[in-house]
Amino acid sequence: MARVLVTGGAGFIGSHVADLLLDQGHEVSVFDNLATGRRENVHPRARLHEVDLRDAEATFRVVEAAQPEYVHHLAAQPNVRISTERPAYDADVNIIGALNLLEACHAVGVKRLVYSSSGGAIYGEHGELPLTEDAPIVPISPYGVSKYTVELYLKAANVVWGLEYVILRYANVYGPRQDPKGEAGVVSLFTDAMLAGEQPRIFGDGGATRDYVHVSDVARANLAAMSARALNAYNVGTGVQTSVRELFDALAAVAGFTVEPIYDDPRPGEIRHSMVDATRLRTDTGWRPEFDLAAGLRDTFEYYRAKKGTEPLSGKAR
Numbered sequence: 001m002a003r004v005l006v007t008g009g010a011g012f013i014g015s016h017v018a019d020l021l022l023d024q025g026h027e028v029s030v031f032d033n034l035a036t037g038r039r040e041n042v043h044p045r046a047r048l049h050e051v052d053l054r055d056a057e058a059t060f061r062v063v064e065a066a067q068p069e070y071v072h073h074l075a076a077q078p079n080v081r082i083s084t085e086r087p088a089y090d091a092d093v094n095i096i097g098a099l100n101l102l103e104a105c106h107a108v109g110v111k112r113l114v115y116s117s118s119g120g121a122i123y124g125e126h127g128e129l130p131l132t133e134d135a136p137i138v139p140i141s142p143y144g145v146s147k148y149t150v151e152l153y154l155k156a157a158n159v160v161w162g163l164e165y166v167i168l169r170y171a172n173v174y175g176p177r178q179d180p181k182g183e184a185g186v187v188s189l190f191t192d193a194m195l196a197g198e199q200p201r202i203f204g205d206g207g208a209t210r211d212y213v214h215v216s217d218v219a220r221a222n223l224a225a226m227s228a229r230a231l232n233a234y235n236v237g238t239g240v241q242t243s244v245r246e247l248f249d250a251l252a253a254v255a256g257f258t259v260e261p262i263y264d265d266p267r268p269g270e271i272r273h274s275m276v277d278a279t280r281l282r283t284d285t286g287w288r289p290e291f292d293l294a295a296g297l298r299d300t301f302e303y304y305r306a307k308k309g310t311e312p313l314s315g316k317a318r
Contacts, residue, residue, distance in 0.1 A: 001025040002226075005068035007053065007101065008075035009046065010037030012178045013116065013170075016219040017072050018046050024223065031059075031067040032075065043179055053083050053097030063104035071105055072222055073098065074116045076147075083143035084269040094146035095153075105185040112164040114225040115154055119169035119235050120210065120274035129241060130211070130277040133169070133233045141269030151233065158231060166225040168218075171237030171276050173217030175296065176303035187212070187297070190248060191304045194257045204266035206245030211237040211275040214291035214299070224285040235276035238289045250293060254301045 002019050008014035009030030014037070021028050022045050022072055030042050033052040049062040063071075076094050077083065083090035098115075102282045105113055121144030123131050139145045154165040174187035213236060220235045228234065242250075248261055281287050282293040291299070 001027065002069045003027045003029075003067055004070045004072065005029045005030040005031055005063065006046075006072045006074065008037060008053060008073075009028075010034055010039060010041045010048065010149040011074065012041075012175075013173055013215055013218055015041035015043075015177060016175075016215050017074065017222045019043050019206040020219045020223055021072075022046060027207070029068065031062055036078075036179065038177075038179070039160045051269045054092060056100040056103070059097075059100045060104045062108065063101070063108050063110075063119065067108060070103070070226055071110050071113045073113055074115070074310055076116070076170045077143070080121060080141045080269045081267050082145045083141055083146065087142035090142050090146050095144070095149050098150045099153060102148075102153060102163070106161045106163060107301075108156065110163065112166065112226065112230065113154065114166050114168065114222055115150060116222075117167050117233070118144060118147045118153055119171045119237055119276040120271055122146050122151075122169065123271075123274070125271050128221050129229060129273060129275040130237075131235070132277045133168070133280055135192065140271060143269070155231075164230040166196050166228050166230060167233035168221055168225055169233060169235050169276065170218060171211035171213045171235070171274070173215050173218050174212055175300050177215070186210075186247065187251065187300055188304075190251050190275055191255075191301055194252070194255045195304060195308050199259055200248060200261045201264050201268070202244055202248065203264050204244070206248070207243055207272075208266075208270070209241045209243045209273045209275065210246065210247075211240060212242055212293055212296070213289060214296040217291055220290075221281060221287050224281070224287045228281070228285050232280075232284070234281040234284070235278045236281060237276035237278050239275065239277055240293065241273070241275040242293060247293075251297050252303065254294075254297050
């Protein structure tokens with residue numbers, strides 16, 4: 001078993017990765033500034049370090065104290081809209097923060113870094129789907145630019161320092177613990193509105209499509225990356241394309257919700273269609289998604305319903 005550091009380990013995806021690492025017997029340290037992460041997400045057996053990656057000295061102290069053999073880097077500014085409004089802030093968190101972490105990893109001799117990138121934002125718009133890892137990289141948002149920039153820095157870090165890396169390009173991740181008020185994804189936003197008896201909001205005409213992958217499957221991909229072929233990028237997704245309107249209808253069926261959504265203007269920087277091919281990850285590690293969308297939405301909705309302590313919906317907005 002190994003010593004592992006998870007940045008963003010109090011957040012949505014990171015906390016699931018940390019939990020699974022602990023289940024597998026690893027020693028886990030969590031690095032999180034709790035800007036969007038929650039202390040309650042951190043497993044009691046994980047050691048929490050409340051630090052911001054933009055603080056280079058504090059980052060080094062934590063990495064030096066933890067002495068990790070592996071690092072899962074999930075801490076990020078994850079919001080495309082914020083990246084278009086505040087690109088310098090996005091770059092400060094996603095690029096400068098990552099560089100501080102890379103320097104600390106080099107200093108203490110980390111064996112491998114698993115980096116959580118984007119399987120949608122970095123590729124941009126493409127006519128033919130699903131996208132393989134060899135698709136052209138043409139991001140249309142500052143967020144996509146920042147995530148891909150770190151991929152390039154990882155390649156340089158390997159050449160200069162010999163640091164092993166594996167890049168995971170996630171499709172649209174959803175599931176328990178996603179915060180509709182923070183690292184909001186459309187599933188958590190729809191669920192939050194339905195449980196409140198309010199009309200969910202769809203940005204655009206509802207025809208935009210995504211590849212929705214359950215957070216438990218993503219956590220398993222992160223663990224698979226610890227033994228995957230180094231210096232490689234892997235897509236993490238289902239290879240199934242679902243429109244926002246189809247997603248709404250599927251979740252409404254689970255919730256027993258019959259109110260129509262509100263349609264609003266599309267948000268800048270958002271791509272129209274996205275779906276990834278995860279064949280490389282399946283071939284190299286045996287990973288494959290265990291949740292189809294119907295099962296994943298049921299799991300997610302029941303989590304939020306239980307957390308709110310609400311009864312099943314009658315199908316009418318209050």
